[in-house]
Amino acid sequence: MEIKNNNKFKTFFKRFGAIGLAGVFSVAIALTIGLTATHPEEQQPVSTGAMVFELPMTNAVVVKDYAEDRLQHNESLKRWEAHLAIDLASENASxxxxxxxxVASVETNSLQGTVVTINHExxxxxxxxxxxxELMVNVGDAVVSGQEIGRASTSATNEIHSGAHLHFTLLKDGETVDPNNYLDLQNK
Ligand SMILES: [Zn+2]
Incomplete structure (x- = not known):
């Protein structure tokens, strides 16, 4: 008796379960067709919109890292300070x-040396x-990603103890950010 009932239930489930499943598939197919028809762009590869930055120097070593909350001793100025930039040095210095x-500005002062500022999107x-x-760019020049703009040097007297290097600062919406979060410095 119990086995019979069980078989009945199985039969019921097979029959209506299959219908239910077919119904679910129909709805899914209809939805897929509907979405494809109304939003064809969603079938395209998704672009994250993230900007991919090139490295400012190739084959570079980090002379002094970015440090917002940690004071680092500045040998040149004989004082402890935060370093809201990253210092890079490489053999070719490009x-x-x-x-x-x-290029928004080109400035030279005794402490930071020659400084080029570039506005991006x-x-x-x-x-x-x-x-x-000696720079490869002037104020107002449009530059492309990876274009050589100049050479690292010892022009920044406030960091002359670091030798010839690039003092690289990155800002987002007017705030200094850690370049390590945007540049793939581990795969330089
Ligand atoms: Zn620096």
Missing amino acids: VFSIYDGV DGFVSVYGSLAD
Whole structure:
């Protein structure tokens, strides 16, 4: 008796379960067709919209890392300070724009040396300090990602103990950010 009932239940489930399943599939297929028809762009590969930055120097070593909350001793100025930039040095010393942009300013002062500021899209600004005087760009120039803009040097006297290097600062919406979060410095 029990076995019979069980068989009945199985039969019932087989019959109506199959119908139910068919119904679910029909709805799923209809939805898929509907979505495809109304939103064809959703079938395209998804673009994250994330900006991919080039490195400002190739084969570079980090001379001094970014440190917001930790004071580092500045040998040149004989004082402890936060370092809201990353110092890079490489044998060839070439410095590249990390992204497409426009040269917003070129300035030279005794402490930071020659400094090139490039405005990018999405609120990003990259600042290249301690450059040699001879630059490959001028104010107002449009630059592309990876374009050489100048060479690292010892022009920043406030960091002259670091030797020839690039003092690289990255800003987002006017705030200094840690370049390590945006540049793939581990795969340089
Ligand atoms: Zn520095």
